[in-house]
Amino acid sequence: MNENKRIDWRVVIAGIMVGLAALALTLGGNPANMGLCIACFLRDSAGALGLHGAANVQYLRPEIIGLVLGAFLSARGFREWRAQGGSSPALRFVLGALVMLGALMFLGCPLRMVLRIGGGDWNALVGLAGFAAGVAVGVLFLKRGFTFRRAYPLPSAEGGVLPVAVTAGLFLLLLAPSMLRASTEGPGAKHAIWYLALGAGILIGVAAQRSRLCMVGGLRDVMLFGDFKLLYGFVAIFITVLIGNLALGSFHPGFAGQSIAHTDGLWNFLGMALAGWGCVLLSGCPLRQLILAGEGNSDSAVTVLGMLFGAALCHNFGLASSGEGPTAYGKLAVGIGFVLLLVISIANLPKED
Amino acid sequence: MVDARGYACPMPVIMVQKEVKKTNPQTLEVLVDNACSMENVTRFGRSQGYAVTVELQNSDYKLTLTK
Numbered sequence: 519m520n521e522n523k524r525i526d527w528r529v530v531i532a533g534i535m536v537g538l539a540a541l542a543l544t545l546g547g548n549p550a551n552m553g554l555c556i557a558c559f560l561r562d563s564a565g566a567l568g569l570h571g572a573a574n575v576q577y578l579r580p581e582i583i584g585l586v587l588g589a590f591l592s593a594r595g596f597r598e599w600r601a602q603g604g605s606s607p608a609l610r611f612v613l614g615a616l617v618m619l620g621a622l623m624f625l626g627c628p629l630r631m632v633l634r635i636g637g638g639d640w641n642a643l644v645g646l647a648g649f650a651a652g653v654a655v656g657v658l659f660l661k662r663g664f665t666f667r668r669a670y671p672l673p674s675a676e677g678g679v680l681p682v683a684v685t686a687g688l689f690l691l692l693l694a695p696s697m698l699r700a701s702t703e704g705p706g707a708k709h710a711i712w713y714l715a716l717g718a719g720i721l722i723g724v725a726a727q728r729s730r731l732c733m734v735g736g737l738r739d740v741m742l743f744g745d746f747k748l749l750y751g752f753v754a755i756f757i758t759v760l761i762g763n764l765a766l767g768s769f770h771p772g773f774a775g776q777s778i779a780h781t782d783g784l785w786n787f788l789g790m791a792l793a794g795w796g797c798v799l800l801s802g803c804p805l806r807q808l809i810l811a812g813e814g815n816s817d818s819a820v821t822v823l824g825m826l827f828g829a830a831l832c833h834n835f836g837l838a839s840s841g842e843g844p845t846a847y848g849k850l851a852v853g854i855g856f857v858l859l860l861v862i863s864i865a866n867l868p869k870e871d
Numbered sequence: 872m873v874d875a876r877g878y879a880c881p882m883p884v885i886m887v888q889k890e891v892k893k894t895n896p897q898t899l900e901v902l903v904d905n906a907c908s909m910e911n912v913t914r915f916g917r918s919q920g921y922a923v924t925v926e927l928q929n930s931d932y933k934l935t936l937t938k
Contacts, residue, residue, distance in 0.1 A: 521918035522918045596906075598906050600905065600930065602877070605879075660885060665878070665882055665885075668876065668877030668878050669878075669879070670877055671904075730880075730910070735880070742881060742884075743915060745914065801879045801880060801881065801882070802879070810879075815879075817879075
């Protein structure tokens with residue numbers, strides 16, 4: 519069989535695990551079609567830390583903590599942990615914020631986009647079209663030679679920043695929850711019990727670290743090399759969630775009335791296009807950034823901080839969409855985001871000799 | 872020799888792809904510093920008809936692609 523089409527079962531198993539975890543977390547109390555969403559959960563975590571004032575999206579999500587810790591433990595256990603960084607950290611910070619801007623325009627990271635499609639939310643199909651278009655633009659720049667400079671090995675402490683930070687967050691959540699903000703209504707108030715969320719996060723963190731599961735890598739590698747390996751993970755998540763939703767009676771096909779979603783097709787498309795393009799430049803989706811940060815990659819840790827910062831900006835300045843739809847400022851910001859992506863993409867093309 | 876240490880995927884594969892397209896070498900040595908890139912370059916090498924061997928050098932991976 520063609521090497522490029524050969525199924526990598528690790529990725530498929532990781533995909534099935536992500537799908538099952540998402541279903542379980544939704545049953546456990548997370549919002550519908552939001553069993554797992556890296557953008558939403560970072561946004562909620564930013565709110566819990568008081569970085570933004572949107573009262574209905576504040577909760578330090580144990581899933582995020584678990585994902586980083588799971589990846590950390592797995593990377594240590596399999597001798598793949600290495601502290602490294604120094605590859606355009608400031609630009610990665612900006613890209614992290616822009617990916618968050620796009621995701622909050624659409625209302626979901628690439629992972630939640632797949633979960634939404636599996637729940638019958640057809641707005642997310644429009645998002646997928648935009649995501650694919652964004653990835654295609656990013657791949658165009660990769661083919662023309664876009665790259666950030668190489669990263670270098672760094673002292674261990676550098677790679678440990680995010681694993682230690684999330685551990686501190688876990689202590690706060692469990693021992694001093696009153697120091698954190700927590701929504702009493704809205705999406706932030708809907709959450710599974712902490713140990714289920716943390717446990718699911720750790721399991722997925724290990725599985726994603728082993729399998730290199732990445733939502734943007736799937737489409738990117740097909741466009742770039744005709745390699746389907748990562749796309750099988752994407753498909754496995756979709757099929758698992760689809761079957762689960764059908765079995766549980768939570769499959770509600772249509773555009774209107776979907777959970778934490780809006781029906782503005784153009785901006786669903788453009789939001790995910792911005793996220794897709796940004797993720798290709800970052801060489802990984804938000805989930806993958808968390809995993810890499812757990813493996814000791816400080817560039818990814820900076821990207822995660824950029825996403826937190828982006829989430830805070832989006833809510834403080836009213837750029838994030840709601841169930842009612844996008845905001846005028848949000849549209850303007852996404853437009854500026856495309857200009858910034860273009861500038862960053864061109865600025866990192868190889869210089870003509 | 873392609874030295875792709877310090878680059879995240881997909882860069883190492885792109886660098887190898889470029890070299891293969893340009894010079895179509897019978898043998899090609901590739902250095903990467905993470906398991907993910909090692910797996911992906913191996914996969915790409917095989918898809919291009921190369922046999923691939925991997926050896927661990929310090930904490931880096933040296934891949935040898937042979938036709």
